[in-house]
Structure formats: structure tokens, C-alpha cells
């Protein structure tokens with residue numbers, strides 16, 4: 535990227551995980567231009583047009599599950615979450631939701647009630663949409679129960695059944711659980727390998743739907759279309775936005791067809807599934823396939839993790855390195871033993887990186903999030919990491 539003064543930046547952020555296929559990919563730009571010349575808008579609530587149907591066909595194919603599906607279109611991630619919240623209440627006639635501490639699902643009122651990663655996201659906005667219970671996310675580096683994996687036998691899953699569903703949050707009244715397969719804004723936290731399978735069994739046992747929020751982790755970022763596929767779990771609803779149309783606003787909730795049985799007028803909007811955004815999204819899906827960007831995400835992600843783990847050996851400031859594909863987090867700590875979050879230090883590293891030509895942002899309390907476009911190469915990773923390491927070295931030296 536180049537700024538107004540002509541300074542150049544390596545992009546390790548992708549506009550918050552949006553520019554998966556890179557900036558202004560020529561095929562996306564052409565698709566946008568071509569579609570804009572034909573039809574810019576026509577409310578899909580009342581009339582269909584081809585790009586929205588073609589995209590629906592693609593989305594039902596690439597999301598997990600071979601069952602019949604339906605797609606609801608909107609303009610953002612938060613709106614996709616709102617649609618899922620309303621859909622599960624409408625279909626199940628149950629009102630309660632489960633979500634995670636540390637989660638981020640958006641900032642509209644419904645989504646904000648699920649969101650629980652930072653007080654600032656909710657402060658002074660109460661009362662929220664009620665009936666959400668938050669349970670601890672499987673954050674093994676900082677286990678909320680003070681346990682260690684795998685000796686813990688994943689008490690965090692059993693906790694949901696034993697301490698929540700059986701004690702105060704009746705399963706009969708619980709419509710759905712909202713999950714991020716890798717927690718994004720909460721700190722790029724990756725659950726242990728057998729976690730989601732165990733969780734899904736409990737949800738199935740109690741007839742609770744799983745809404746898989748892939749708004750940040752989806753569309754190939756982790757090396758698969760959707761991150762939940764890493765664990766072989768099939769959710770009933772998948773929410774998508776961010777990278778879907780390479781920067782044009784669009785969101786989608788893809789659901790098992792039976793779940794979207796609401797009556798006409800129950801939920802709708804004016805702009806959702808805009809034809810220009812749909813045309814861009816169709817190209818994104820093609821480019822992902824043709825340029826083999828998921829393979830690249832896996833390959834470059836492994837390289838990035840390897841390099842970061844090597845750095846971790848040199849700098850105790852880097853407490854934990856974790857991720858899947860090109861969704862990688864490095865948690866900064868003041869001390870590897872106490873794991874005290876190094877929030878100020880991570881901010882200093884970010885500022886130094888920015889001044890030296892690397893665009894990167896944080897998440898959680900003190901985690902650096904690496905989410906470059908999926909077209910990235912070894913060489914550009916090396917260039918970016920050189921800037922990153924230089925900044926880490928200087929900030930680490932001040933700590934001593």
C-alpha cells in the first residue's frame with residue numbers, strides 16, 4: 535500500500551481480514567465495472583437477479599454440510615449475526631443464546647449482546663438484548679479454569695453441560711450457541727483439536743443449533759473455506775462477511791434450508807446482496823480456486839508460524855505463537871512465567887512497525903494479529919518480519 539505522502543507499507547492486516555485476494559485484484563475490479571454498467575441495485579427482497587442466485591449456489595456449495603441450504607443476504611458481519619439470531623428464535627421458538635467470553639460478533643444491539651471481548655464495546659449501551667449466557671472460550675494459554683490441556687480432559691466443554699445447561703440455562707429454552715472457530719478480536723485464540731467435536735455432541739444431544747461465525751476466519755483464511763472444517767464439524771448456520779466481496783459491503787447467513795422457514799416479511803432489507811457486491815464475491819470465489827489461495831494460505835501460514843516460533847526463542851516478550859493458515863496471533867507478555875499481558879509493549883511495536891512500513895494491528899489484550907492477504911509470498915513475509923523483529927528487539931531491550 536502507498537499513503538498520501540508516498541510511503542509504502544507491507545500489509546499484514548488486509549483491512550481487518552477483508553482483502554484475502556489482495557488489493558484491487560484486476561478480475562474483481564473488472565467484475566465490479568461490468569456489473570455496475572448492467573445493474574447496480576434492485577431490491578432482492580422482491581425481485582431476483584442473476585448474480586445473487588449464482589452466489590447463493592456457490593455459497594451453499596462451499597459451506598460445510600451436504601444438506602439443502604438457503605442464504606440470507608445483508609451488508610455486514612453484524613447484520614449476518616442479527617439474521618442468525620432472529621432466524622433461530624423464529625424457527626425454534628426458543629429464546630436463549632449461548633456465546634463465549636472473549637467473543638466478537640459485531641456492534642449492533644443483538645450482535646453486541648453476544649460480543650464479550652472488551653468492556654468498551656458495551657459500556658453505557660445497556661440494556662442489551664437479553665438472554666445471552668457467556669461461557670469460557672477454550673483459551674489454553676490462559677485457561678479460565680487454571681487447568682492444563684490435555685490433563686484437564688476439556689472441562690470447559692463439560693462445564694457447559696454440567697454447570698450451565700443443567701443448572702440455570704435450560705436446554706429446552708436454548709435456541710443456539712454462537713461460536714467463532716478461532717476467536718478473532720478476542721486474541722486469535724485456537725481451541726484444542728478435539729474441542730469442537732465434543733461441543734457439537736453436547737449441542738446435538740440437547741437440540742441446540744450451532745451458529746458458526748466465520749466472518750473473520752472464513753473464505754479461505756485458515757487454508758480451508760471455513761475454519762470449522764479443520765475439526766470436521768458441521769454447523770447448522772454459517773455467517774460470512776469481510777473477505778466475501780474483497781471490500782465491497784456484503785454479508786450472508788447460510789443455513790440448513792429447514793431453518794429458514796420464516797414467513798415473508800419476518801426479516802428483510804433493501805441493500806443486502808447488492809448485484810455489484812455479488813459479482814465481486816463470485817470473482818473472489820473463482821480467484822481463490824484458480825490461484826490456489828487456500829493452499830498458499832496453508833503454506834505461507836506454516837512458514838510464518840515457523841519464523842515466529844524461532845523469534846519466540848530469542849524474545850521472551852513473545853509469550854505464545856498460535857494460528858491456522860494465515861490467521862496467526864502472537865501474544866505479548868512481560869514475563870513468560872507470570873504471563874502478565876504486555877499491552878503497552880505490543881502497542882509500541884505496532885507504532886514502530888507502522889513508521890517503518892508494516893501495517894499490522896492487535897487483538898485481545900496484547901496479541902499481534904497477522905492476517906495478510908492470502909496472495910502473500912515468502913519474500914514479503916520475510917520483509918515484513920524483518921521490520922517486526924527490529925521493533926520487537928528494541929521494545930524488548932527497554933524491558934530489561
Ligand SMILES: Cc1ncc(COP(=O)(O)O)c(C=O)c1O
Pocket residue numbers: 550610611612613615638639640641714718719747748749750751775776
Ligand atoms: C468474528 C466476527 N464476527 C462479526 C464481526 C462483525 O462484522 P462487521 O464489522 O462487518 O459488522 C466481526 C468483525 O470484526 C468479526 O470478526
